[in-house]
Amino acid sequence: DQQVKQNSPSLSVQEGRISILNCDYTNSMFDYFLWYKKYPAEGPTFLISISSIKDKNEDGRFTVFLNKSAKHLSLHIVPSQPGDSAVYFCAASPGTGTASKLTFGTGTRLQVTL
Amino acid sequence: DAGVTQSPTHLIKTRGQQVTLRCSPKSGHDTVSWYQQALGQGPQFIFQYYEEEERQRGNFPDRFSGHQFPNYSSELNVNALLLGDSALYLCASSLRLAGRSTQYFGPGTRLTVL
Incomplete structure (x- = not known):
């Protein structure tokens, strides 16, 4: 049973436009959410996170939105750049207050075209 | 500031063999997952x-074991390798x-089991 779902395996966006990556979760115990970016032959790189007490967190070109009632979060990248082309993973952890285990989605491959 | 390092980069083993993978955490970190x-x-x-003890475990068989050293580095050991352990x-x-x-x-x- 997949507790974190990324239903879009791939997404193609033109350079300069907005990229929106979506993630759904089923476990109500999750209260901390993260987005990681992964290039081939590298480990995941942390991008941005959000706690369940917030509904939005922004860091430069990256903004994460959390809708707790819908158990849905999204990552917005504005403007998209060719270097953003990578696989993006959504991850979630429960409210233990410590560096708890992460449950990942299956990833969305973003391609930013010129 | 050194990030997380792992060794080796690639490994090829045959079914039934045992393997040990190594990890050094980011400077200042004390928990390894x-x-x-x-x-x-x-x-x-x-x-x-954490503190040289296994604190949380996912749904993996006992063939997977680990260790953490006083300097916070860690090893992952996998016994009786199966083809499905390739990952x-x-x-x-x-x-x-x-x-x-x-x-x-x-x-x-990257572990490949033949």
Whole structure:
């Protein structure tokens, strides 16, 4: 049973436009959410996170939105750049207050075209 | 400031053999988590070590074991290798006492079982 779902395996966006990556979760115990970016032959790189007490967190070109009632979060990248082309993973952890285990989605491959 | 390092980069083993993978956490971090990433999937949590003890474990058999040393580095051991153990093994480090602590990943070890 997949507790974190990324239903879009791939997404193609033109350079300069907005990229929106979506993630759904089923476990109500999750209260901390993260987005990681992964290039081939590298480990995941942390991008941005959000706690369940917030509904939005922004860091430069990256903004994460959390809708707790819908158990849905999204990552917005504005403007998209060719270097953003990578696989993006959504991850979630429960409210233990410590560096708890992460449950990942299956990833969305973003391609930013010129 | 050195990030998370892992060795070796690649490894080829045959069924039934045993393997040891190594991880050095990011400077200042005291918690190490291990993940297995199969092709086309998100990383799956194996276990987490803190203060040289296994603190959390995912749904992996006892063939998977680990160790954490006083300098916080860690090893992942897999016995009686199966073809299905072929995957990218990722190590992530974090600081436990920081509360909601982000996990930072190493580049991974690509294990191929023939």
